[in-house]
Amino acid sequence: MGEKIVFKNYKEMPIRAMSVADMTWNLTGSWRNIRPYYDFKLSPCRVGCPAGEDIQKYIFLLIEDRAEEAWRTIIETNPMPAVTGRVCFHPCMEKCTRKDFDQSINIPGIERSIGDLGLENPGWMKKTKASKKEKVAVVGGGPAGLSCAFYLARRGYAVTLFEADKALGGVLRWGIPEYRLPNTLLDDVITQIVESGPITVKSGTALGKGVDLESLEKEFDALFLGLGLAESRALGIDGEETDGVEAGLEFLRRVNSGEKVDPGKRVAVIGGGNTAMDVARCALRSGSDVTVIYRRTRHEMPAISDEIEEAEHEGVNFRFLAAPKDIITKNGKLEKVVFQEMELGEPDESGRRRPVPVEGKTFELELDRMFTAIGETADLGPIEGRVGSEWNLIGADGESYQTSRKGIYAGGDVVTGAASVVEAVAAGRKAAEAIERSFTGAEDKAVEEPKVIGFEDINTAYFDHSNRSLLPRIDHKEAVNGFGEIHLGFSPEMLARETERCFSCGVCNFCDNCWVFCPDVAIIRKEDEYEVDYDFCKGCLVCVIECPRGCISTREEGK
Amino acid sequence: MKKVIMGNHAVSYGVRASEVKVISAYPITPQTQVVELLSEMCANGEIDAKFIMVESEHSAMTACVGASAAGARTFTATSAQGLLLMHEILHWAVGARLPIVLANINRAVGPPWSIWTDQNDSLSQRDVGWLQIYCESNQETQDTIIQSFKIAEKIKLPVMIVLDAFFLSHTFEIVDILEAEQVRAFLPPYVADKQVDVTESHSFGNLASPDSYMELRYMIQKAMEDSREVIREVDEEFGKHFGRSYGLVKPYRCEDAETILVTSGTVASTTRAVIDEMRDEGIKIGALKIRVFRPFPFEEVFDVLSKAKKVAVIDRNISFGHHGIFFQEVKSALYGRTDIPIAGYIAGLGGRDVTPTVIREIADKAISDKKPEREINWIGVKE
Numbered sequence: 001m002g003e004k005i006v007f008k009n010y011k012e013m014p015i016r017a018m019s020v021a022d023m024t025w026n027l028t029g030s031w032r033n034i035r036p037y038y039d040f041k042l043s044p045c046r047v048g049c050p051a052g053e054d055i056q057k058y059i060f061l062l063i064e065d066r067a068e069e070a071w072r073t074i075i076e077t078n079p080m081p082a083v084t085g086r087v088c089f090h091p092c093m094e095k096c097t098r099k100d101f102d103q104s105i106n107i108p109g110i111e112r113s114i115g116d117l118g119l120e121n122p123g124w125m126k127k128t129k130a131s132k133k134e135k136v137a138v139v140g141g142g143p144a145g146l147s148c149a150f151y152l153a154r155r156g157y158a159v160t161l162f163e164a165d166k167a168l169g170g171v172l173r174w175g176i177p178e179y180r181l182p183n184t185l186l187d188d189v190i191t192q193i194v195e196s197g198p199i200t201v202k203s204g205t206a207l208g209k210g211v212d213l214e215s216l217e218k219e220f221d222a223l224f225l226g227l228g229l230a231e232s233r234a235l236g237i238d239g240e241e242t243d244g245v246e247a248g249l250e251f252l253r254r255v256n257s258g259e260k261v262d263p264g265k266r267v268a269v270i271g272g273g274n275t276a277m278d279v280a281r282c283a284l285r286s287g288s289d290v291t292v293i294y295r296r297t298r299h300e301m302p303a304i305s306d307e308i309e310e311a312e313h314e315g316v317n318f319r320f321l322a323a324p325k326d327i328i329t330k331n332g333k334l335e336k337v338v339f340q341e342m343e344l345g346e347p348d349e350s351g352r353r354r355p356v357p358v359e360g361k362t363f364e365l366e367l368d369r370m371f372t373a374i375g376e377t378a379d380l381g382p383i384e385g386r387v388g389s390e391w392n393l394i395g396a397d398g399e400s401y402q403t404s405r406k407g408i409y410a411g412g413d414v415v416t417g418a419a420s421v422v423e424a425v426a427a428g429r430k431a432a433e434a435i436e437r438s439f440t441g442a443e444d445k446a447v448e449e450p451k452v453i454g455f456e457d458i459n460t461a462y463f464d465h466s467n468r469s470l471l472p473r474i475d476h477k478e479a480v481n482g483f484g485e486i487h488l489g490f491s492p493e494m495l496a497r498e499t500e501r502c503f504s505c506g507v508c509n510f511c512d513n514c515w516v517f518c519p520d521v522a523i524i525r526k527e528d529e530y531e532v533d534y535d536f537c538k539g540c541l542v543c544v545i546e547c548p549r550g551c552i553s554t555r556e557e558g559k
Numbered sequence: 560m561k562k563v564i565m566g567n568h569a570v571s572y573g574v575r576a577s578e579v580k581v582i583s584a585y586p587i588t589p590q591t592q593v594v595e596l597l598s599e600m601c602a603n604g605e606i607d608a609k610f611i612m613v614e615s616e617h618s619a620m621t622a623c624v625g626a627s628a629a630g631a632r633t634f635t636a637t638s639a640q641g642l643l644l645m646h647e648i649l650h651w652a653v654g655a656r657l658p659i660v661l662a663n664i665n666r667a668v669g670p671p672w673s674i675w676t677d678q679n680d681s682l683s684q685r686d687v688g689w690l691q692i693y694c695e696s697n698q699e700t701q702d703t704i705i706q707s708f709k710i711a712e713k714i715k716l717p718v719m720i721v722l723d724a725f726f727l728s729h730t731f732e733i734v735d736i737l738e739a740e741q742v743r744a745f746l747p748p749y750v751a752d753k754q755v756d757v758t759e760s761h762s763f764g765n766l767a768s769p770d771s772y773m774e775l776r777y778m779i780q781k782a783m784e785d786s787r788e789v790i791r792e793v794d795e796e797f798g799k800h801f802g803r804s805y806g807l808v809k810p811y812r813c814e815d816a817e818t819i820l821v822t823s824g825t826v827a828s829t830t831r832a833v834i835d836e837m838r839d840e841g842i843k844i845g846a847l848k849i850r851v852f853r854p855f856p857f858e859e860v861f862d863v864l865s866k867a868k869k870v871a872v873i874d875r876n877i878s879f880g881h882h883g884i885f886f887q888e889v890k891s892a893l894y895g896r897t898d899i900p901i902a903g904y905i906a907g908l909g910g911r912d913v914t915p916t917v918i919r920e921i922a923d924k925a926i927s928d929k930k931p932e933r934e935i936n937w938i939g940v941k942e
Contacts (some may be wrong), residue, residue, distance in 0.1 A: 007771065007774070009774075010774035010775075010777055010778055013771060013774055013775070013778075015656050015715060015775075015778050015782075016654065016655050016656040016763070016775070017654055017655070017763065017764050017765055017767050017775060018761055018762070018763050018764075018765070019761045019762045019763075019765055020761075021761075022759065022760050022761070023760045023761055023762045024760040026762070521757065
């Protein structure tokens with residue numbers, strides 16, 4: 001405080017109530033009893049993504065016209081966004097905060113656009129060389145194996161990737177029809193992954209087919225088993241071997257390899273999962289009338305709901321609460337099937353109500369072909385008795401991906417049972433990290449997870465309602481005429497529109513609201529962040545309220 | 560360019576010609592078209608101004624205070640309850656000596672709810688330190704807006720332009736619309752005296768101890784008194800530029816008038832028609848319109864009225880427990896200087912029409928009463 005100023009008369013005074021002297025001595029921040037501070041939180045979409053993709057960040061980067069960085073952001077957690085953008089069941093959208101406002105963001109549509117950009121710009125993938133002495137064998141070229149190989153190679157480990165089939169891809173190649181995931185695109189994705197680093201591919205080679213566990217253990221410092229589930233589960237009724245009864249997976253394999261198939265006119269598909277949907281829709285495209293028969297109801301179907309809707313719209317029929325009981329043949333060929341009607345009983349361990357036969361109620365269907373798609377299972381023959389397993393799945397630790405046998409890691413469907421591409425990708429990456437830790441002796445650092453933001457943290461006054469942009473598509477009638485991809489990518493305009501819908505929950509996107517609203521000019525705007533000027537912040541918390549996305553937290557002074 | 564426009568739009572055009580930089584307002588009937596047109600003008604670039612949307616009139620005036628303190632020419636418009644909600648910040652604008660211009664569309668205050676005109680909203684803000692100018696035509700409205708910025712910026716006090724709801728706000732008249740290019744020579748861009756400057760640290764609206772508060776008030780009063788001369792000069796200069804001047808008051812056929820009716824707002828023009836009719840009958844009567852209410856034009860009022868034998872003041876307002884407010888003001892202008900009888904007439908509250916018949920009734924009563932029976936007379940009340 002300076003010296004007291006005495007005015008002799010009004011002419012010496014300012015005309016208005018205003019200090020004459022400089023007031024910088026009066027740091028009004030001292031009045032504050034509550035302190036705002038920048039505290040970015042986790043966007044719920046990111047929590048929802050099994051691979052942990054930093055969705056908010058790549059959407060922000062796209063808005064900023066920084067597509068390469070956006071792609072780089074995804075690649076940190078998922079090496080195949082062009083694939084997952086097409087086939088993922090997108091649990092991220094279920095978590096999207098915008099869901100409670102109007103409609104969640106079309107995250108897979110955005111992910112797909114970024115993935116496709118990554119394929120169109122091969123220069124974005126910076127190639128790595130082997131820089132570490134340890135070598136790793138990855139057995140299985142599906143999503144888990146590809147992911148594990150990619151992240152090991154990124155870290156400088158030489159990887160040899162063993163694939164039983166001619167071509168890599170696993171379930172992506174033989175299990176997912178072309179109308180959802182074109183083969184040429186898959187080829188591009190796999191080429192990009194394999195060429196990204198020191199990955200040697202040995203195709204047509206598998207455990208028990210050219211190599212065995214012991215020889216691999218000798219040659220490599222660690223093994224990752226991403227065997228997947230390549231076998232169809234049997235119905236367990238007589239006549240399954242009859243001509244006219246076929247495993248759905250086998251049919252998909254034939255269709256995906258480009259074989260001309262003719263399942264006949266009257267076709268039934270047994271099962272309610274994604275394989276059943278894929279088989280039904282492929283049969284539809286091969287000229288059949290298709291009925292999916294499922295022993296529970298629509299509500300319990302494990303298939304991705306989008307796929308069920310697609311199948312319905314394309315003209316697949318559904319019959320619920322029925323299961324095949326007897327297969328009746330004529331001249332060694334399938335003639336008809338007797339179905340047992342079911343009803344729902346008590347919930348089973350999965351929480352779904354168990355189907356129970358209704359005594360004496362059956363019906364018959366005359367069929368040219370019946371496909372079974374009631375689940376897949378692994379062929380664990382080559383590792384039997386050496387790597388611990390249960391229920392015909394490999395046992396592996398949920399954190400370390402370590403199996404019962406030292407140096408052998410496993411992940412993907414062969415550990416979890418039938419799950420999803422994105423979960424397999426996540427497992428591959430996390431196993432790669434675990435394998436590296438086993439080499440370096442580093443500990444898995446437990447990081448304190450930031451708070452996840454909720455809808456109540458969003459200041460919705462700043463957002464206008466808008467509908468989700470849907471991917472352009474060919475219509476259902478046209479779609480069933482062939483195996484061409486149904487959904488097309490976003491145009492740049494659509495992509496821009498959809499990215500703009502993102503709330504950027506919990507993460508600052510430099511909207512300037514705090515800076516604009518602070519009545520004390522106590523927010524300092526810097527190049528790529530804001531800072532609170534605590535000399536003058538009085539703790540009014542207008543910034544906290546006006547932040548549209550909950551990036552500013554508070555704490556009481558002195559606590 | 561001449562156009563037939565409504566009174567509210569005359570306000571908007573006046574604001575456009577004045578090249579304001581910040582407008583902040585909250586819509587209220589009967590003011591809405593003022594800001595509606597202004598927001599369109601801001602949106603389509605006709606005015607290079609920031610239009611700040613707010614959630615209340617209190618905030619509107621607060622935003623104007625901030626903008627004006629930062630050196631922007633600033634405007635707002637409101638009505639009735641809106642003006643009353645601004646009350647606290649109206650004081651602030653005066654104490655901070657900010658040249659904000661506000662258009663208030665006179666609307667009766669509720670309850671009972673009313674959207675129609677009377678002057679109690681603006682007159683209840685009589686003592687806050689805003690200049691008040693009452694208009695009677697669309698042309699005068701546009702021109703007064705432009706004049707007001709010049710007056711306000713010279714004397715560093717805010718100005719309120721007042722117009723009657725519907726009788727003026729929604730009435731269409733021919734207006735010679737002035738463009739910014741025409742007005743610029745008369746009203747150059749606003750250059751604020753030293754105010755908010757982020758490179759210097761001062762506190763504003765700070766605590767003033769008893770040894771300085773009175774001086775600050777004294778300076779406001781002094782500015783108000785000085786503003787009479789400023790208003791005259793600005794009006795004259797406006798006349799030189801555009802051929803129209805309005806005066807602080809407007810006498811009509813008062814030279815030899817024995818009785819003078821004192822009015823304001825749109826009642827003034829109706830009154831002049833009645834004066835013509837009575838003059839035709841040989842009655843020596845005149846009318847005085849009070850245009851500038853704050854600062855009150857004591858001298859002009861005295862000069863005109865002191866030559867008459869009787870004065871009748873028509874008030875579209877009432878100060879409960881006292882009289883019509885213009886009546887009080889006129890009386891104080893004459894007090895101690897003349898013993899002319901003066902009577903007050905309350906008419907047209909809540910938008911009741913003040914027709915030529917009503918005015919004639921008042922005039923006849925004023926003439927026939929030897930000495931006014933009562934100082935306050937309610938016209939047309941169903942007793």
